[in-house]
Amino acid sequence: xxxxxxxxxxxxxxxxxxxxxxxxxxxxxxxxxxxxxxxxxxxxxxxxxxxxxxxxxxxxxxxxxxxxxxxxxxxxxxxxxxxxxxxxxxxxxxxxxxxxxxxxxxxxxxxxxxxxxxxxxxxxxxxxxxxxxxxxxxxxxxxxxxxxxxxxxxxxxxxxxxxxxxxxxxxxxxxxxxxxx
Numbered sequence: 279x280x281x282x283x284x285x286x287x288x289x290x291x292x293x294x295x296x297x298x299x300x301x302x303x304x305x306x307x308x309x310x311x312x313x314x315x316x317x318x319x320x321x322x323x324x325x326x327x328x329x330x331x332x333x334x335x336x337x338x339x340x341x342x343x344x345x346x347x348x349x350x351x352x353x354x355x356x357x358x359x360x361x362x363x364x365x366x367x368x369x370x371x372x373x374x375x376x377x378x379x380x381x382x383x384x385x386x387x388x389x390x391x392x393x394x395x396x397x398x399x400x401x402x403x404x405x406x407x408x409x410x411x412x413x414x415x416x417x418x419x420x421x422x423x424x425x426x427x428x429x430x431x432x433x434x435x436x437x438x439x440x441x442x443x444x445x446x447x448x449x450x451x452x453x454x455x456x457x458x459x
Contacts, residue, residue, distance in 0.1 A: 430456075 320328070395401055406412040432453065
């Protein structure tokens, strides 16, 4: 600052070298009144370098945040495109599965009809007589065998495992003889 500027602020006594520093508190960094006199002697490149070096971090921070925001936006857009591609693929797969399900339902219906036809008594007789060349038996070909004895069930003792081998062998042979008798 020049001496006249300080006088205007009331900080310099006209006849002495004493300076009242309380008047300088009104000066704010970055204003024209605060610029040193030697700034006019710097080249434009040097002035720009000094401004960048003395620039507060708050001015650089929005640029970094904007760069990070741009990167995040690009990543989000890529993820949205990927999700849309996956949805399209899943939709196509879902449509194919629905078509296959309808085909299988139709095939199941046809097979159910064929199954019911196979076990129809009339259809069985037709198959036996026409395809297998079978005929119905005559009355003289049918004989009823008289039952000689009733079937018997013999409950074995629960302590079968505790007996001797000879007793178990005897029980087995007697059961075998009864079966063939």
